[in-house]
Amino acid sequence: MLKGSKVGLRARHEDDIPILQAELHDDVVNYSRTVGGAWRPITPGSKTAQFVVDDEEQRRVPFSVVELDGGTLVGSAVLWSIDNHNRSAHIGLGLLPSARGKGYGTDVVAVLCHYGFVVLGLQRLQIETLSDNAAMLRSAECNGFVREGVLRSSAWVMGEFLDEVLLGLLVQDWKPDSKG
Numbered sequence: 001m002l003k004g005s006k007v008g009l010r011a012r013h014e015d016d017i018p019i020l021q022a023e024l025h026d027d028v029v030n031y032s033r034t035v036g037g038a039w040r041p042i043t044p045g046s047k048t049a050q051f052v053v054d055d056e057e058q059r060r061v062p063f064s065v066v067e068l069d070g071g072t073l074v075g076s077a078v079l080w081s082i083d084n085h086n087r088s089a090h091i092g093l094g095l096l097p098s099a100r101g102k103g104y105g106t107d108v109v110a111v112l113c114h115y116g117f118v119v120l121g122l123q124r125l126q127i128e129t130l131s132d133n134a135a136m137l138r139s140a141e142c143n144g145f146v147r148e149g150v151l152r153s154s155a156w157v158m159g160e161f162l163d164e165v166l167l168g169l170l171v172q173d174w175k176p177d178s179k180g
Helices: 014-024 028-034 105-119 134-142
Strands: 007-011 058-066 073-083 087-096 124-129 146-157 160-170
Touching: 007 105, 014 028, 014 073, 028 087, 058 105, 073 105, 087 105, 105 124, 105 134, 124 134, 124 146, 134 160
Parallel strands: 087 124
Antiparallel strands: 007 058, 058 073, 073 087, 124 160, 146 160
């Protein structure tokens, strides 16, 4: 397990999947705001469900997020689109509704930065988030991410186009203890 100050990132357990699916995927608005694609129902137990892990996939490393104090599942995190040639990857996370507003997101981003930069030896990490996602913007910026641009009207979300903010962090600018 990779440990932050509040949360740990561990391998996905089979019994995490129904919780993550019920609390993150089955919430149509939340899913539509975070995944970047149209929501569709997934049959419980489906091996194609969003949270099922393919251990052979090398370009995506999913984690379950747990509280360090007690081990309660609080969300999902992922390094995705890992590019070993250009040494870059994207960060994504989703916290269960009961876990939001507790500083877990900032801690998850910090742990994913450690994993990407120290464990994988990456040069750049990137986050794309909706421009009104104040919690993710705060978590990214507290960890040293810099706003690099706005992708105007790039996300179709529940009947309207929304702007996305592109944030980046280079290994040489990363300060492991820069959480805010």
